[in-house]
Amino acid sequence: MSNQNVKWHDHLVQREKRAKQKEQKPCLIWFTGLSGAGKSTVANALDILLLELNKHTYLLDGDNVRYGLNRDLGFSDADRIENIRRIGEMGKLFVDAGLIVLSAFISPFRSDRQMVRNLFLAGEFIEVHISTSLDVCEQRDPKGLYKKARSGQIKNFTGIDSVYEKPVDPEIVIDTGELSIQDAAQKIYDYLCDHAYI
Amino acid sequence: MSNQNVKWHDHLVQREKRAKQKEQKPCLIWFTGLSGAGKSTVANALDILLLELNKHTYLLDGDNVRYGLNRDLGFSDADRIENIRRIGEMGKLFVDAGLIVLSAFISPFRSDRQMVRNLFLAGEFIEVHISTSLDVCEQRDPKGLYKKARSGQIKNFTGIDSVYEKPVDPEIVIDTGELSIQDAAQKIYDYLCDHAYI
Numbered sequence: 430m431s432n433q434n435v436k437w438h439d440h441l442v443q444r445e446k447r448a449k450q451k452e453q454k455p456c457l458i459w460f461t462g463l464s465g466a467g468k469s470t471v472a473n474a475l476d477i478l479l480l481e482l483n484k485h486t487y488l489l490d491g492d493n494v495r496y497g498l499n500r501d502l503g504f505s506d507a508d509r510i511e512n513i514r515r516i517g518e519m520g521k522l523f524v525d526a527g528l529i530v531l532s533a534f535i536s537p538f539r540s541d542r543q544m545v546r547n548l549f550l551a552g553e554f555i556e557v558h559i560s561t562s563l564d565v566c567e568q569r570d571p572k573g574l575y576k577k578a579r580s581g582q583i584k585n586f587t588g589i590d591s592v593y594e595k596p597v598d599p600e601i602v603i604d605t606g607e608l609s610i611q612d613a614a615q616k617i618y619d620y621l622c623d624h625a626y627i
Numbered sequence: 628m629s630n631q632n633v634k635w636h637d638h639l640v641q642r643e644k645r646a647k648q649k650e651q652k653p654c655l656i657w658f659t660g661l662s663g664a665g666k667s668t669v670a671n672a673l674d675i676l677l678l679e680l681n682k683h684t685y686l687l688d689g690d691n692v693r694y695g696l697n698r699d700l701g702f703s704d705a706d707r708i709e710n711i712r713r714i715g716e717m718g719k720l721f722v723d724a725g726l727i728v729l730s731a732f733i734s735p736f737r738s739d740r741q742m743v744r745n746l747f748l749a750g751e752f753i754e755v756h757i758s759t760s761l762d763v764c765e766q767r768d769p770k771g772l773y774k775k776a777r778s779g780q781i782k783n784f785t786g787i788d789s790v791y792e793k794p795v796d797p798e799i800v801i802d803t804g805e806l807s808i809q810d811a812a813q814k815i816y817d818y819l820c821d822h823a824y825i
Contacts, residue, residue, distance in 0.1 A: 436690070439671070446678055447685075473637070480644055485683070487645075487724040492634070498716040501709075511699075518696040519717060526685040528724060 447527030451485040454626045457520040457549060458617065460533040461542060461596060462559030463588045464574055465566035467605035467613070468533040471559060474614035476531055484627055487523055489516060489532040504585065510541055517545030524553055529626065537587045539594040552624075556599040557617060563588045565606040645725030649683040652824040655718040655747060656815065658731040659740060659794060660757030661786045662772055663764035665803035665811070666731040669757060672812035674729055682825055685721055687714055687730040702783065708739055715743030722751060727824065735785045737792040750822075754797040755815060761786045763804040 448455050458475070460468040469490050476488045499515055502508040513536050523530040536542055546554045566588065567575040578586035585591040601620055603613045621627045646653050656673070658666040667688050674686045697713055700706040711734055721728040734740050744752045764786065765773045776784035783789040799818055801811045819825045 439675075440690075443674065443678060447683075450678070450681060450683070477637075477641065480641060480648070483648060485645075485648070485725075487720070489720070492638075493720060493723065497719060498713055515696055515713075519720070521695065522685070522687070522691060522717070523721075523724070525691065526721070526724075526726060527683075 444525055444527070447525075451527045452627075453484055453527075453529055454552075455524040455527050455529060456553050456555055456626055457517075457524055457530045457532065457545075458555045458557060459520075459536070459542065459545065460531065460557045460559055461536045461599075462561060463563060463566045463593055464535060464586075465569045465571055466559040466561035467603075467610065468535075468559045470610055471557075471603065471605065471613045471617070472531040472533040474610050475617050478614050478618055479529060479627070482627070484529055485527065486529045486531065489520065489523075489530065489534075491534065494519075510538075513538075513541040513545060517548050520545070521548050524549070529621075535587050535593070537591065537593045539597070542596065555601065555620070556596050557601045557603065558596045558599040559605060559613075560595070560602050561605045642723055642725075645723075649725045650825075651682055651725075651727055652750075653722040653725050653727060654751050654753055654824055655715075655722055655728045655730065655743075656753045656755060657718075657734070657740065657743065658729065658755045658757055659734045659797075660759060661761060661764045661791055662733060662784075663767045663769055664757040664759040665801075665808065666733075666757045668808055669755075669801065669803065669811045669815070670729040670731040672808050673815050676812050676816055677727060677825070680825070682727060683725065684727045684729065687718065687721075687728065687732075689732065692717075708736075711736075711739040711743060715746050718743070719746050722747070727819075733785050733791070735789065735791040737795070740794065753799065753818070754794050755799045755801065756794045756797040757803060757811075758793070758800050759803045 460472050462468050472488055476486050479486045494516060499512050502512050516532055516534060520530050520532055542556065570576055574583060577583045578589040587593050601617055603616060605613055658670050660666050670686055674684050677684045692714060697710050700710050714730055714732060718728050718730055768774055772781060775781045776787040785791050799815055801814060803811055
């Protein structure tokens with residue numbers, strides 16, 4: 430084997446050991462949906478549930494990514510694509526590290542989500558569509574953003590004057606207008622059990 | 628408490644639990660030094676050693692970062708700075724996830740390394756200067772890069788026609804011209820034990 434092959438082989442062995450050590454099948458659980466749909470809330474509830482069961486997880490969301498790694502990015506189309514690309518690449522490294530990674534971003538465009546899915550092996554990427562309706566999201570309006578978008582203070586707001594492209598064939602669909610946060614987290618947890626991730 | 632405070636409190640609790648679960652004090656071990664100095668080799672040896680002892684680690688190096696997250700970056704001064712910034716921010720998230728992170732990049736400029744150190748709390752950032760001399764590195768020339776730099780085929784090569792700024796007060800200094808790879812890994816391992824990281 431060449432040096433490069435030896436290195437790659439070593440890397441695969443280490444990767445397998447890290448996953449085995451953690452007694453889980455690493456994956457990226459990708460939450461997508463409108464602002465206010467409940468992505469972060471459900472992802473947080475699932476994160477806490479998994480940690481209580483001694484699983485090794487990490488949650489990527491606006492709070493720890495937008496103001497750190499991606500703080501050089503704005504809201505132009507090019508920057509939005511780059512935002513999702515970096516989150517996908519980072520998710521890939523976390524999965525490589527053996528973790529179950531949860532990411533909660535609107536990620537409105539199908540092509541961007543597909544780009545991220547393509548970074549992963551089959552089964553490593555789990556798309557969770559938080560399908561809560563625009564009406565419900567707008568009624569909740571937890572950050573007052575819909576109000577600002579309706580009045581024109583914010584431009585290009587997903588669901589108002591920018592499109593949200595629904596996933597065609599997501600692994601899981603959850604409407605938090607119908608399901609409680611705990612039940613939503615439980616539904617994803619059951620999926621992970623049924624498919625032998627944990 | 629406001630919603631934001633509750634969230635931050637929850638995050639700190641989760642962070643602490645993740646570290647406790649892994650029975651280690653998360654940190655970023657930052658290897659810096661010339662090309663061919665042995666950064667990646669020592670980091671890999673330490674990574675394998677720590678995993679054998681059931682520690683939870685991850686190694687960031689050119690192989691998994693340059694062609695993924697940072698593949699949009701070139702070798703201009705601005706891109707080099709951005710390269711190190713992103714690695715630092717990513718390292719911060721991995722430390723937040725509870726891992727002992729090893730990073731192996733030339734990172735020739737003091738100000739860039741200081742920028743990364745500033746992202747971390749005291750004790751979370753461990754600078755390891757792989758101080759192997761230019762002569763030894765150039766004799767090894769594992770990728771034939773020094774030869775190309777000397778002949779002018781590569782420009783701005785660290786140590787030849789671009790400066791390497793030695794760390795002023797690194798936590799650890801290792802010269803792989805004097806110490807074997809195993810002894811070098813052991814020296815860092817001892818430091819981690821002595822300072823209660825593991």
